[in-house]
Amino acid sequence: MKETNIYETDELVSQYCDFQYGDDYFGVMNFALACAQRAIDYTKSTQQKRALDLGCATGRASFELARAFEHVTGIDYSENFVRVGKELQTARRVGYWQNGEGELKNHKEISADNYDFKDYLTKVEFFQGDACALAPVFKEYDLIMATNLIDRLYQPQLFLQSIHERITHGGVLVLTSPYTWKEEYTAKEFWIGGYVDENGNEVSTLDGLKKILEENFELIAIEDLPFVIRETARKFQHTISQMSVWKKR
């Protein structure tokens, strides 16, 4: 069986391979797995036919959702990310490089056979795509999950204002984000929150989300979900994402 090593040059892809398939750090549960488990819980009383994992990165949560859903679509803006999920489906193995100290690196391998999702690989279909301009074919989902996506979109309103059209009646939208708004990703005029409005009032992102989403959804749960991204042998990002769960009216 061939092993793919096409990602050695792309540091961010390697970082996400480790984030989604590697070890846990500081006792914090794998974030893709945790998100998928929560999303499966929140759709227990709903039909669990079709799920969309938007901003799927290297595909771990898509595979985990496939343990409960009949079909899962994984979409990411980066073709390099999506390729990892596809390679796991075909070659079942992906190699990547984990940063050590300075320029030192450790070679690591993801083997699909080591994961509980190994029997569900073919239930997932991966696509490169833009969450702000999704093709019409992506519709009729019982679950749409977008983890750590909204503060990296150039115009998150485009995604949030129309996403209900792609969800079945009673279906669920799961968002997670640490609300790390940055002008390099999102022009300030398009931030959902994290600013002072023209009346001098502070607008939180949760307030902004409610304003957009409550027309078509009911907010059914809010929780904090931590994640850790390993940068080097000794340096990690440790972040508390906020998960908000929205049920389509």
Add this chain to the structure above:
Amino acid sequence: MKETNIYETDELVSQYCDFQYGDDYFGVMNFALACAQRAIDYTKSTQQKRALDLGCATGRASFELARAFEHVTGIDYSENFVRVGKELQTARRVGYWQNGEGELKNHKEISADNYDFKDYLTKVEFFQGDACALAPVFKEYDLIMATNLIDRLYQPQLFLQSIHERITHGGVLVLTSPYTWKEEYTAKEFWIGGYVDENGNEVSTLDGLKKILEENFELIAIEDLPFVIRETARKFQHTISQMSVWKKR
């Protein structure tokens, strides 16, 4: 008593005010306090007259060392950092802004009177200075502590090769670093470790430190010390620094 608010525009100074004087996160002890306590422990059997805190940032560890040492010198390359320590000595209060979500910020205040070091403020003298080119006057220290400094120096050899000249016989050098070598701070030819040498062998930073320091010092302890730096309300750097303790022969 006047309150200083001169740091509102300098994001890094505010981040370090929070790091050195603010709350603990994820149950990780304040790093400046932890380093000072360890350094005081490691000099228990030595004279505790003069201590140098090199790369002192906003001065917390300098003040903590003053609880055991008769005199402490705090030196940092950044005048903006050093000014916080000086202001705590004169005005006893410093204001800063803590990042919230997006552009939202919380105003915070450091009041020297809330800390156990409050009676020792005047035992510390702060200076702007370059660790790679220290003035001759900085000498005869029983302890030199350099926390998270060596991987931010443009030529750490200049510091490491001559630092023994400034330490008393039997005195102690305490280094901490996560060894996050980056070419933007240190040209690769000057990295102490974290590279593959001309024979194809991996050189760790600890190996590199031993090679330089063991001529004049005995390595007496190694330990891992974690620290957390708050970037936003939800995003943190969580890092495991390596502390190495060297006793001058």
